[in-house]
Amino acid sequence: MQDQATGSLWSQLLGRAMEGELDGQTLQARPSVLTQWKSWKEKHPLTTVMVLPPLSRFYESGCYKGRLGQYLVGVCQPGYPPKAWRFDQLTLEPIVNDSYADEPIVIAFQENTGTATIFHRRLNDQTLEFSSHSAGFTDAQTKSVWDALTGIALSGPLKGQQLTQETSIPSLSKSWDLFHNDSEYWGVSLPLFFSNQTVENVSSKCEEVSKEYLIDLYRLNIRKQKKSADPLKLERKSKEFIGSER
Numbered sequence: 001m002q003d004q005a006t007g008s009l010w011s012q013l014l015g016r017a018m019e020g021e022l023d024g025q026t027l028q029a030r031p032s033v034l035t036q037w038k039s040w041k042e043k044h045p046l047t048t049v050m051v052l053p054p055l056s057r058f059y060e061s062g063c064y065k066g067r068l069g070q071y072l073v074g075v076c077q078p079g080y081p082p083k084a085w086r087f088d089q090l091t092l093e094p095i096v097n098d099s100y101a102d103e104p105i106v107i108a109f110q111e112n113t114g115t116a117t118i119f120h121r122r123l124n125d126q127t128l129e130f131s132s133h134s135a136g137f138t139d140a141q142t143k144s145v146w147d148a149l150t151g152i153a154l155s156g157p158l159k160g161q162q163l164t165q166e167t168s169i170p171s172l173s174k175s176w177d178l179f180h181n182d183s184e185y186w187g188v189s190l191p192l193f194f195s196n197q198t199v200e201n202v203s204s205k206c207e208e209v210s211k212e213y214l215i216d217l218y219r220l221n222i223r224k225q226k227k228s229a230d231p232l233k234l235e236r237k238s239k240e241f242i243g244s245e246r
Contacts, residue, residue, distance in 0.1 A: 007020055035110075035113050071087045081182050096186065144158040
């Protein structure tokens with residue numbers, strides 16, 4: 001971006017002037033969300049819309065379609081290392097209780113719309129623990145049900161209250177890595193029967209297969225089998241899957 005007043009050049013991802021009179025200064029980011037128009041309109045029927053130029057057609061075609069693995073949502077605050085949550089990881093665990101900048105947060109992901117929102121978990125001097133719900137997510141303390149897009153409690157003792165949204169940035173993974181090479185990443189924990197040591201052992205014997213590739217294959221299989229209630233069956237299937245790929 002270039003501002004008209006000074007001609008300084010700004011990074012869209014960082015919001016920081018990279019060249020020119022204002023070099024080094026940073027714009028204040030505001031909470032926002034990237035989602036489908038239909039989902040947004042249902043929650044905010046009085047929304048006004050900016051008419052975009054013809055070059056914006058890319059954003060009308062569904063930029064996430066088939067490419068969730070290339071996107072993430074990240075946070076970055078002064079004095080703290082950046083942190084990011086990849087969309088392909090969030091498909092496996094769409095509601096994540098985490099923390100950033102010494103504050104408890106929850107990441108809510110909706111795979112059908114490719115929408116990732118981040119909210120603070122502390123409300124009324126109480127830290128809430130969330131889990132998935134068909135209508136969004138629910139807290140363990142009061143059993144209230146929350147909307148994943150707005151952070152508003154839809155039902156339960158906390159109905160009508162709203163979680164504070166964290167300022168976050170949806171981004172292409174490659175772009176985030178380029179500007180935040182010190183970023184931390186959240187990831188789904190691997191079960192004991194597929195430990196990191198197992199990955200190392202297999203990788204050492206198959207130089208052409210990277211550790212990351214094996215993990216991605218495994219997670220794909222877990223996603224297909226995640227509704228299985230039989231852990232032994234799941235273990236057997238995962239071993240067969242890894243063996244067939246090798």
